Amino acid sequence: MGLFSFIKGQFIEVIEWLDDSGSMVYRFPAYDNAIKMGAKLIVRESQAAIFVNEGQIADVFGPGTYTLSTQNMPLMTALESWPHAFHSPFKADVFFVSTANxxxxxxxxxxxxxxxxxxxxxxxxxxxxxxxxxxxxxxxxxxxxxxxxxxxxxxxxxxxxxxxxxxxxxxxxxxxxxxxxxxxxxxxxxxxxxxxxxxxxxxxxxxxxxxxxxxxxxxPEEVERMIDRKSSMNIAGNLDQYMKYQTAEAIREAANNPESGAAGTGAELGAGMAMGQMMGQMMSQMMNQQPQQQAQPPVQQQQTQQPMNAGGAQGQSDTGKKFCSECGERLGENAKFCSNCGTKV
Missing domain, CATH: 3.30.479.30 (Band 7 domain)
Structure with a gap:
């Protein structure tokens, strides 16, 4: 192979970009930037090829297959002042740009x-x-x-x-x-x-x-917690109902966590007792808020009865008769002992 054939063989004859890297732009690696006039340019779908001459953007090619010549490279021809039907190799930077989404x-x-x-x-x-x-x-x-x-x-x-x-x-x-x-x-x-x-x-x-x-x-988390509280209050209806709801939730959580019971710390036990007292007060308030009875029950009239000489009442009845102070048995007029229980009169 002669020197001319070796140099000729180094000129780029096919220019293409097999896009498998996900890049947006790819610079074609040309040997000494020497491109053979008449070389084949292959631009695939979702690609564009751009020729840059000494830092200046020249011709842009869309998808298709091209044979490079002065006819389809008007800007390069003007920049390089190529004559018509120019066949010598030329130098240019070739960039492929992906137009994919x-x-x-x-x-x-x-x-x-x-x-x-x-x-x-x-x-x-x-x-x-x-x-x-x-x-x-x-x-x-x-x-x-x-x-x-x-x-x-x-x-x-x-x-x-x-x-x-x-x-x-x-x-x-x-x-x-x-x-x-x-x-x-x-x-x-x-x-x-x-x-x-x-x-x-x-x-x-x-x-x-x-x-x-x-x-x-x-x-932020603190604002989200504020929104959650407000939503809970709206659901509960008012502050009193919300507090009751919160207390019930706290008691439920404590019940579901056995480790917070007798095995917990003193602070945890104190908190549980305080929560229980609060719940008791709230339940009391709820009971007090129930409708009161419209009328109190009538006071029972005390019955006036004559004292009976029974169960410790010693003396005579209206008829003047005696009764035993222990068992209430009727006694004779001159009796000194109760014939029923033997108690001394």
């Missing part, structure tokens, strides 16, 4: 966002969700974000995109003035509005936001 990308708030709520005042809000993007303008994307890298993936811009999304969602929630209690019912509307706001900014980077989803907006 990159799905299930995540966003979330690193720090809580402070917003003002009409009912709870200033609250700290956290949120997370997912989004999908695709390259809408390969040339703009390559110019704005890619630079001189050999490849480019979504992970390399995920942090940048996440900050943009979080800022837009935070501003939207604050401006919407939706009460905290009603946010969960507005996820779909907020997601659609946020996507509309983000679209122009991403388009300036050659990207297209195909989906934005707000999965959750959560409050």
């Amino acid at each position: 990159f799905t299930n990308l995540k966003w979330g708030t690193t720090n809580p966002v402070i917003m003002r709520d009409a009912e709870f005042g200033a609250v700290r809000l956290r949120g997370f969700g997912s989004y999908s993007i695709k390259v809408g303008d390969p040339a703009v994307f390559l110019w704005e974000l890619f630079g001189t890298r050999s490849d480019f993936s979504t992970e390399q811009i995920s942090g940048f995109l996440k900050s943009i999304i979080v800022t837009a969602v935070s501003d939207l929630i604050s401006e919407s003035r939706i009460p905290v209690m009603d946010l969960a019912a507005s996820y779909e509307e907020l997601s659609a509005t946020a996507a509309q706001r983000l679209q122009p900014r991403l388009a300036g980077m050659g990207l297209s936001l195909t989906m934005l989803n707000i999965e959750n907006l959560s409050l």
Whole structure:
């Protein structure tokens, strides 16, 4: 093989990208960037090929198979001042850009966002969700974000995109003035509005936001506990009923936890006794709240009876007759002992 044949053999004759890496951009590795005029360019579906001449974007090719020539490379021809039917090898950087839809990308708030709520005042809000993007303008994307890298993936811009999304969602929630209690019912509307706001900014980077989803907006634990208490109070009806409900729940929990009984600490036993006393007081109050009887029972009239000389009553009856002080047996007029029990009269 002669020297000319060796050099000729080093020129690139087939340019293609077998996309199996999940990258958004791939730089084709050309030997000394020397490409044979008449070489075959293969661009698959969801791809775009971009020729860059000395740092300047030239021709862009969509899906298809091409034979490179001055006819289908007008910008390169103009930049290099090629004559018609130019056949010599040329130098250029070739980049493949994936135009596929990159799905299930995540966003979330690193720090809580402070917003003002009409009912709870200033609250700290956290949120997370997912989004999908695709390259809408390969040339703009390559110019704005890619630079001189050999490849480019979504992970390399995920942090940048996440900050943009979080800022837009935070501003939207604050401006919407939706009460905290009603946010969960507005996820779909907020997601659609946020996507509309983000679209122009991403388009300036050659990207297209195909989906934005707000999965959750959560409050700090202390605020969530306050909401739970308020819900329980609403269910109970009033504060008195709520306290009774809370006491009953505490007693039920203590009953379900045998270790908190006699085997518990002194503090636990004291708490249990206090809870029992509180429950007793509440039950007493409940009993006192029952409707009172409309009328008291009539006082029984005391019966006036003549004292009977029985069971310790010693003396004579209206007839003047004697009775035994022990057994009540009728005595004779001159009896000194009871004929029934023998007691001395």
